[in-house]
Amino acid sequence: MSATKTPTRAMPVVSAKTPVVLLLFDEFAEGSLITEHNRIDRIRYPNFAALGASSTWYRNATTLYDITDWSVPAILSGQRRHPHQLPILSHHPNNLFTLLGRSYRIHSFEPVTRLCPANICPKSSPSFGTRLRRVLSDVKTTSLLRLPAWQGDWSNPRDEVAAFLRTIHPSRRPELYMLHVLLPHTPYRYLPSGRTYEHSRGARDYNAPYRSSTNSTLVDDVYQRYLLQLAYTDRVLGQIVRRLQSTGLWNRSLVIVTADEGISFQPGGHRRFVNPHNVADIAPVPLFVKRPWQRGGAVDDGSARSIDIVPTIADALGIKVPWHLDGESLFAGDRRVPSEIVVNGYFGTVAKATLAKIHAGQKAAIERSTRSFGSGADSVFARGAYRELLGKETADYPAWQGASIRAKIRRPSTTRFDPQSSFTPSRVMGTVSGVPTGDLPQLAVAVNGRIVAVTKSFRIGQATRFETVVPDSAFRAGSNAITIFAVRGGPGGRVALAKIASRR
Template sequence: MAVKRSFLFTLQMVLVLFSLLFIRDAFYKWDGYSYYMSFRDFLPDLSLAFILWTIQGVIVAVIIWIILYSILKIVSVSLKAIRLEHVIAFFVLIATPLFIKKFILDFISISRLTGSNQIVRLIMGCILFAVVLWIVYKHAEKILNEIESRIKPIVWIIAVLLIISVPLSMLKGGYSEAGSVDDYKPVASLDKRSPNIIFVVMDALAARDMQLYGYERPTTPFIAEWAKDATVFNRTYSASNWTTPSTMSIMTGQRPWTHKIWYRAEAKPVGNYKHNLPRVLKDYGYSVYGFVQNNNAHPEALGIQDAFINKDKTHSFWITPSWFIDKYARFFTKKYIIAEWVLENSLFFNLLSIKSFRHPIFTSLMRPETVYNRFLEYISNNSEKPYFAYIHVYPPHILYLPPKPYMGLFGDEGHYDTAEQQINSNLMDDYYPPQRQYEVDILRKRYDEFILFSDQQFKTFLSRLYKTTDMSNTIIILSSDHGESFSHGFAGHGFFDLYEPLVHVPLIIKTPWQAKGQTIDMPVEQIDIAPTILEFAHIPVPEWMEGRSLIPLFEGGTLETRPIYSMQLIKNRTVGNYPITKGTIAVWDGEYKLINYLDENKSFLFNLKGDSEEQKDISEEKSEIKEHMIKLIQEGLSFADIRMSK
């Protein structure tokens, strides 16, 4: 076989195999993305992904051919009868089935099909190897000619698809139009007494790991001191157990079953969600600013960017180690689907252990001061009228990598203190067996140290803020989007549990006119934050907000008790008017809490007054309470389904 022909044959084989793998992946991807986007929206990313995938296939083919040709040159020195077609045919007959089994038919188990053990499979492999070796030596040219004639039509199809993909990749994807009905109009101008409002969100900050909330480690010494003359809500619950749905609830005053943004919005940004807090504030004359370090919480991802004056991108707050990583971070935040599919999870890059194409949060440093400094710089030059600032810092979110001297401060120094150790631990946002609890406890120390670092950065920020802004008319609100778990067999956040560590978040509100501090034990929700901000600003609360203002509690008053909800609904479709049938919903009513797994038809009931760690399920002995709380969830779902059908 001529050298040129051997190269073209190798290229064709690799492209066919890569295309088969791409088709399998495309079906898997679309099965997930179809829950919240149309195929028209998916098509541009699919097309560009195919182009990049094909380029990777060409690179792999060149590398393989060079290796095979080098093997021929080495072997032919001692074995004169070995020719290039022998080497290529042997590679095709051995590598192709292995590739198909490993990467395309990976759901098939050889051991289950054959019922054989490892030794038997090894013997069978050796026999197969010998048979292939004999066939190749006798019929190499014939085999290659037959394969070449069979794959040529497939190669032409791939070429046509590649040509079609070029213009399709240039199409502009559509956006979700959730909340596009606009029925809210300002009825008055901005009140001259309206204060500045600074809303700080520390990502993944669990109330249970804060010194302020009774935690044994001194994780928040400054916040504890600062909160002494503030209002501290002891029982604030997030709308979900991860960023996007929770942040959307904060910004809209609506629960996830109403706003329906319970998916990764960085993959499919919401087009224009008009029912949002920043827009109401802007319509009444507020200057609205956003400084957000988490792409899943960025105004552009949530579809509320029109209200914001500044347009700082998420990646601009990341400290990248090189020019290349910086450019990749920009691409990742702009083209998440392609970057995650073709680069981060690339077969080629994973085989070569290229770490530069990981998610940028694993290769960049996340420091809150980059966000705080940008805000302070901006506000010092733009403070003519009252403003609302949404500041969302990434720490103490994973990876838990505080700088010295915080790293190792709480013990077990040298354990899980690098990005590689934490990534390779398989304890990042994942379930773990009981025997690994000791390791999880060490990881929690790194998390707590990151909280302490964040606490001190917040102290520095406020110190500089007092020199920049008129604090006599400025309200500061500190909270989190969700918590973080190191118990119940799960480390991190997300997935489908709604235990207290995941959803119990801090809420501290400090006003300049408050004479002394107070704590409020009444359970409240994230959806109550938006109405509270509006009342602080002397702006009427629109009807589409499900939350309620907490200001009566500041003044010694009371609010009617009502159920509190948190939910993880990512398994449900947002495209179309489908009812909510999957996921997890938690409801609090008095001292009781129920966690209901919808698709498993399973519930756990806890009495938090006597079982704050949620260790004892009392659903059987308190069956009447269980049924009552399940009914609360069903009623809420019914109202949500009615809204969706409209």
Template sequence: MTNVGERSELSTFIGRWLELVAVLGLAIVQPTLSFFSSDVASLSPLKLSRIDILLFLVILIAGPAFALIVIELLVRLVSSKASRITHYLFLSFGFGLLFSEFARHEMNSSVQRIVLAGVIGAVSVFLLSIRKEWFHSYLRILSVTSCIFAFLFLANSDVWKISSASTVPAYEVTIKKPARVVMVVFDELPLNGLLDGNGNVDATRYPAFAELASGSTFFRNLSSVSPSTPHALPAMLSGEYPSRNDGPPTANSFPDSLFTLLGSKYEMNVHQTVESLCPVNVCREANDSQTSSRSGLTGILSDSLEFMQYFAPFKTTRSPKFGIPGLLDDTIAVGNTFVSSLEPTQVPRLDYLHVLIPHQPWRYFGDGRDNTEAKQAEGIVGAQDRWINRPSAEAGRQRFLLQMQTADWLLQKVIDRLKEVDAYDESLIVVTADHGISFAPGQPQRGVTKQNFPELMWVPLFVKQPSQVRPAVDARPAQTVDVLPTIAASLQVDIPWDVDGISLYGAPRDEGMRPSLPNYRSDKPKTGKEFLYFSGIEGQAATLSYTPWARSSEPLTDLYRLGPFSDLFGQTVMSLGPIAKSEAGISLDGDHGQFIEDPLADKAPWTYVKGSVQGLRPGADLVIAVNGRVAGFSRAIKLPDTQRLRYWGNLWPNAFKQGVNEVRFYSAKSENGKIILTKLVLR
């Protein structure tokens, strides 16, 4: 039997556990659940079941407190007094964390004030813990708030819509002209990034897109109806305009889609990423094949840890690896899996891929190699991720265009595989993108404005009909809600629900103002309107006249030539004249192993460098040499609200050799027609 002393000690530790639940509920549970509630769509890629959601809440609420109480119990084996002091320290740490989080996120305080707030919170709670018994009673009552936070999270109807067990019946339809459908949706790919300045696909930089265009219809006046994937993708696949009140991109939220249209008659080979629009009963094998270490309970716990690090008082990263950024580690693998899944078939089949390329972070280049830079773009600030200035926007555009070549590389693999299985000629092939991205200085990357709407809204659409061999360019006004009706018209199947789009093979719609759903709450449509509206004529004209990246006599190196000294690329430093010396210095973030790398490795972290600059003026141009030859460029950019100068830049991979490589940094300026390089001290 348990004696009175044992019951008293058990009661004590249960009480302590409740106190820890209360503190950690305020410091960890509340901000985590509040974030996920505000962005339920970020949970969609995790393919969560309802059991996963409930287990996650139990672990989030009880787990950290349980781990700490175990430590207290272990300390109790040594000393009862030490165990009690350990408990007080845990409470103090929890409240110190809470106070400093508040100072950082609610008051936007400086580092010194964040530290001060944390110290005040910790010391105050430690003194209360020692001297005031009522404080402990209050905390135990407060522990119920964690359950309240969980209840409010579950009360959000969208939370239940992210369940991977979405079961929606497919429509019974008659398909008069069935054909294999291959649909590839790239992410964050503006049309202007593909063009050569004359309205045509740039065949030198993007040979796969050019090959597709040579035997398909290129609809080059297509605008996206939303700059946000959770809205843009369902709109494309349902043919219906999105709403800001839409649920997450799941079959529960959007039961009418390409998948339920064809699901009763077609074999489904569906590879989704941020969306779960194909119901489990229609795409069971596809949904199962997409599970990974970032799926289910493991995935949401991983995302929670990432969020806690991001939310912590002194975490400076602006790019947590949860939601879409966390999926980019597997982007190439997802694309390759899709390519491998393209097999011969004797029945109608839908092969669908949504791939997060060239979506940032921009870490891949031409042949699919990975520079491992997992953070979002440098040089953007504010809640809307606005580009600081033109040099930062151009540096971002450079990285984007390099990853655009990865999109082309993946498309080439798809085309080659379809030809290999003798499916290319007779398939209906649709290649498009959900939305674009802007590189307009001072403008947000993904917030649609009058200054950047052509970059964000105009996206490519290629449709190759079965047996089509001749190219066509169609400049009719089109929107992404027209994609599904166009597919349906090609297959001669009636869509059994009302759609807003029209077939692009029928009578064209009149040109007018193009709608786009706002991406940020600060984007205010006119009273009574849900969309922002922009001129279709102006958007199309700006897209076709967009100035492409400068060309040189060596097109394979064009995208590594950046800034006013780009003509120095490939030249030896010794040939550029005397090198001046300076006390200015430069530091290099990360450890690249002194650049002792294999130039043929799949991962190439040495090709992207960044760090701090000391002793130069803001805006100073930088030249970076590898093994004595100029291989990259950057600029010293002053970050807002700080005196620090930062730089970042891409280096040409082919400049590196097997073994030890020498990398040197120089500042560059032009005086009296002469270029002067000054060697910087690497610190």
């Protein structure tokens, strides 16, 4: 399933010396970057905001497909997919790597696809077996083929990014740096700092394969962890930009940042497989293009599709591409927004929507996010009616006398924290008992006496549960005290806290 040599079609000799950087993120809904004012959130995502201020943001960019092994080859070839094509070189011999391979040194990181020939990129992707398991895991065909489900992570993004950063250095020969990193893709386990927490599945029905629970509280739990991982994705972007700047490559490089497809968090809906109800979440993808020596940012609301990236690179480098392209250069002046946005789904679904419907769906998703998590970096750790408790000392509030509610903390398995470690005991999960019928208490989570998270409890069957994530900045070296409080009162009366569980 992989070719080892460059295809025989004659590829051009490129006279341009412009470094090219292509960063490809995964499962990234563009709307999650944006505030209700249709701007990039500078507080949560400062590096994406800085990128937008120094590049052109194609605000109406969309993908053509809802699955990685279709969308990534389209990005790297500039062509639509034909039936039965696999994400391998022999099925996509005309691609960005073969186009530039005669003239450029290629640094390629492909965790899922294998489009770069081995003689150009000998270590660009994992083994065939690993990639096959990832593809099968992504489309969930393991059950259809009666194969055992692959239970491992898709990759270790932190290590992949570190390896990619080591390849960036000045060179007399022009270079292409291509990183496809599985962020903010599941499993959700990263905090904005890059530390990881326990990412075992929580409540049994909220993470069914690619479908969200109908319980909005459970969906918010997943979305919270996505937002935290997206903040880590922003951190990764900042690391790459700073590396390019420190090596003197940033100003003279063509830099393109995008994602393969979006993701949806509608209660009861599919998260990845596109349909008319979630197309506004799946279709839009972030797309930023920084031209060499570009000064200042711009917003382009013209047509932009994932298949336009290779034509754009060829245009910037002055290359005539020796194969048919389905996309067009983003630098073309006559681009128009199509009457319909079309996304082809893995299971044969073709979802269509006008741009107005896409914008309306994005606006609705942003409003849901704001209702659940407010705005600002710390507000991601607060859900519900008591966000004002964040950062407060529990001793400042009166005790809720006579509360019958009790809780049991099931995660984290340890409260010990090592500042030198990449792990943090930030995932807090458990069960609640003694809850009056029809009542789902609001909860506050304190670490060492300070409230660092606010969350809602929820009911699964006969059990009442809670799940949240707390910031790693809350922990001190050694053992820590994690305490769960039930909250009552406000806004007309004073808030009172009932201590219902504690773990050291």
